[in-house]
Structure formats: C-alpha cells, structure tokens
Amino acid sequence: MLTNAECKNATCPPGKKRERLACSGGLYLEVSLAGSKRWFWKYRKDGKEGRMALGSYPDVGPKEARDARDAVKLQKSQGADPVMVRKVEKLKASRTDGDTFKTVALEWYAKQAPHWSPGHAQRSLRQLERDLFPWIGNRSMPDIHAMELLAALQKVEERGAVETTDRVLMLAQQVWRYWPPGSTQRDITEGLKSRLTPYRGKTFAAITDSVRLGSLLTLTPSKALY
Incomplete structure (x- = not known):
C-alpha cells in the first residue's frame, strides 16, 4: 500500500x-x-x-x-x-429546489402542455395550483404518503366536484409516472381511485325518433360537430 x-x-x-x-x-x-x-x-x-x-x-x-x-x-x-x-x-x-411535488409537476407540465389544447392546458394547471400544490406542493416526492394525497383529493370531493376529483387524481398519477421513483418507491396513486366517489362520466340521451335520426345522418361532417 x-x-x-x-x-x-x-x-x-x-x-x-x-x-x-x-x-x-x-x-x-x-x-x-x-x-x-x-x-x-x-x-x-x-x-x-x-x-x-x-x-x-x-x-x-x-x-x-x-x-x-x-x-x-x-x-x-x-x-x-x-x-x-x-x-x-x-x-x-x-436540482437546488429538490424533488418537491410542485417542482416535478411543473417540469412534467412544461413538457406536456405544448401538445395539449389551450383549454386543457389551462384547466390542468389550474387544478394543480388549486387542488394539489397547497397541500403537497412543497413536500418531497419520496416523503409524500398516499394518505396525504387522498386527503387532498377528498377536499375536492367535499366541494361536490366529483368529476374534478377524478381529473386531479389522473394528473397526480401522470406526475408520479413521470418522476423516477427508484427501486424502493412505489406509485402512491395506486388504489386511491377505489377510495373516492365513483365518477361515471356523462351520457347523452339517445335519439329514438327516426326522422331526427335521419336528419342527423344526412348532415355534413362539419355540421354534425356543432
């Protein structure tokens, strides 16, 4: 030696x-x-x-x-x-600001937003800022517990905004999938959907009148969209 x-x-x-x-x-x-x-x-x-x-x-x-x-x-x-x-x-x-949820979410958002419609981009950012950042935005990604995220989602539910809750959960899922968690970390969004009020989506009444149905089928594609 x-x-x-x-x-x-x-x-x-x-x-x-x-x-x-x-x-x-x-x-x-x-x-x-x-x-x-x-x-x-x-x-x-x-x-x-x-x-x-x-x-x-x-x-x-x-x-x-x-x-x-x-x-x-x-x-x-x-x-x-x-x-x-x-x-x-x-x-x-x-990364001087660390892997906080807000840092990772905004990084993910910056990569995704150019590929979205302006309306979808604005709505997604608004939901992050209103429904997630105040509660877990400054928390380090590895330290956030599933129950913390669930509590944030339930605050949205308490407003009666079931559809928004579903969208906010999807945003959180995409942020967690974007962030490289490492071998010992899991996606904490797994299983949270079952703890929330089910969102069934919107359905539209079917056209049963044959005359109205025929009129719809004869519309040009551009008119049928409006």
Missing part, C-alpha cells in the same frame, strides 16, 4: 505522459507529467475494464482513497454500478 510520503514524492518520469502507482485492490495513484496526482479505482464490468476517479492528492490521502475504494466496491458487490450511482447523485445535487 502507498504511504503518504510515497504519494508526496511521486513523480512522472520524463518522456511519459503519466505514471501509475499501484496501491491495493485496484486502487492506484496517477501522476501526470505536469505534476497533478489523482486517485483511480480499476474494476471490471461485463468483462470490460473501467475506472472510477476517487479524488485528487493531497486533498484525498491514501487512507481516504482506500476508504472510498471500499465503499464503491461494496456498491458493486451489491449489484449497483458505482459510476451510475455517482451520476445519479450528481443529478440530484444539481
């Missing part, structure tokens, strides 16, 4: 772009001709060799580098790809 003194005195020989000094367990210190020193862990995945950066010396000493190597080796032994885990962590960290 490399000592701190060996790391401090390590140099890259003239004529080489870099020098690699093995530590242990696939860990090595790479020294560039310019003098920079970086830790890497070498591993194999699907028969191919890869490497993962573990920091720069002297910010990361030999002991810290070995601890970091052990941590990513444990991830790999548990079936995770350490490089992908790091990428996901960086993506999460880049």
